Amino acid sequence: MSDLVVECLGLTRVYGDDAVPVHALQGVDFRVTKGEWTALAGPSGSGKSTLLHLVGGLDRPTDGTVAVDGEKLNDLSESQLSDLRLRKVGFVFQAYNLIPVLSAVENVEFIMQLQGIEPPERHERALSVLDQLGLGDIGERRPGELSGGQQQRVAVARAIVTEPVLLLADEPSANLDSATTLELLALLRTINEQRGVTIVTATHDPIVMGHASRRVLLRDGRIESDEVVSSPA
């Protein structure tokens, strides 16, 4: 079986109308193999977020193909895409996006509820993941009672609790200070190395780029450079 978790071929995404088209991606070929931690970098408007969204099945390409874990996303209906995201992709958002009316442990459990996992198992798994991420003592607190760093770690716990094949993080450190960013990156590294979770992050942050094992630089909707880092920070 192929080790390819993501395979994008000739990926093009054009926004706007025919009169004023905006070429966010222009025929990008992009592959991610299992266990990689890839950082998509580049200036604003370079296409890194667009690429991340297409890989996560949050957006559809104008042209080209995207496959995740061997499933071609172009062929999937809206609800099939929802199912794929639920089963195979974990998301970490810039603004954490926790559900404010649920406690930390309930936020982590929520995605398993969507998957139909029974209460005892999902509660046990949620507690276990929170514990592993050093959040064992804040499980009953609601997001409003947590710091930004704690919220982002709960978001990571929610993203990995279902053991996705791919973890997508969009500017995960944008709202964090440097110390908290480093804590988050250490956490992602542990997840990447110990759990073998494949990670793709879109980031402006040089600290984040420094921790990834592969750096893909985009500019004007094209990949400008793609380098594997032998010894990330």
Added chain:
Amino acid sequence: MKLTLLVQLSWRNLWRHRRRTVILLTTICFAVGSVLVFNALLRGMQVSMAETAIDNLNGHFKVLAPGYLDDPGIEKSFEFEPIGRPELAGDAIQGWAPRVRVPAVIRSERETRGVQFVGVVPGSEEISFLGDVAIDGEYLSGPDDRRILVGQALAQQLETGVGRRVVLITQGVDGGNRESGYRIAGVYDAVGEGIEKAFVFTGLATVQELLSVDAVTEVSVRLAEDDQNPSVLNSLTSTFSDLDVRTWQDLEPQAAMMYEMADTTVAIWFLIVMGALIFGIVNTLVTAVMERVRELGMLRAIGMRRGAVIAQVVIESMLTMTIGISIGVVLGTLSYLWLADGIDLSAFAEGLEMTGVKPELVPRLWARDVFLVVGLSLVLGILASIYPAQRAVKVQPLDAMRG
């Protein structure tokens, strides 16, 4: 996706903005409560109007000679007993009241008035207002009683009273005048001066003797239940096939129209109150959706389907409505119980007399009205959630990615 999860999430979302939810719930429960109380008052008026119409010598059904209504007189009469009464199931009929009713002129020592001279079987008049009317003097002792009952207002007009004599003049079958003197046994105090001025009562046999007939001009039939049973009407029309069988609605079309209008009024009031409320619900739900665009986007991004997002908004609306309606029904019922002994409207008695509503209004809270209000409110709750749900479902997963 499990419904319990959506209900749980919707429930928590409800209390995200407690003050807003409490205000909305208060509005719903007052709206529902006020609709129920209004319903109960209107139903009370409706029943009162119907009872008055039925009590006023109509009964639920009345058997008449053909043409009597157009040209009332003793020549439009029929012999009741030879036909007999139809076999009717169970206790559908409360009673029968045969009468002779003819136009007449009543003359006292001082005044003369036109009236309806009515011969009755006193024991059978339990089914009309005569059964429980207040009487100064004595009630008629039987169909052979030769004395009369007059209304209080008529007695005042005639400047007469109990024990005094009056003369009644009417027309016989042959068209000739029949005249006789009668002593006043009692003066009755009915609901409404119109009745008191219109009807003079005596024994049935007394009028038949005056007019030299064995016939009656009408037979009122009162049912045990207020709901008119079509099978009873069918039995009556088939038994009295040569006669005219009329419902009280035929005989009192104005009262019947007002009775029917009560249903429409209930519906209009409901739509006005709940229609206004629905805008409040839509506004609150849309606000709630717009506040949660990023969260809804996140839910879509992590795999929640469109249907589940719609269901979440609908459930939130339904939960709000269910709580508001439940409290509203309790409030409405308590208010109804507080008023259940009756409301004294005697200060408006003259105006009410025209509508046939009795001076003491007893509200009626019918289970079917409660179920209807609850059911329609829930339907409105669903309708109110359609637009907010549409707004929610338009939220794209990408909306969650924006910082």
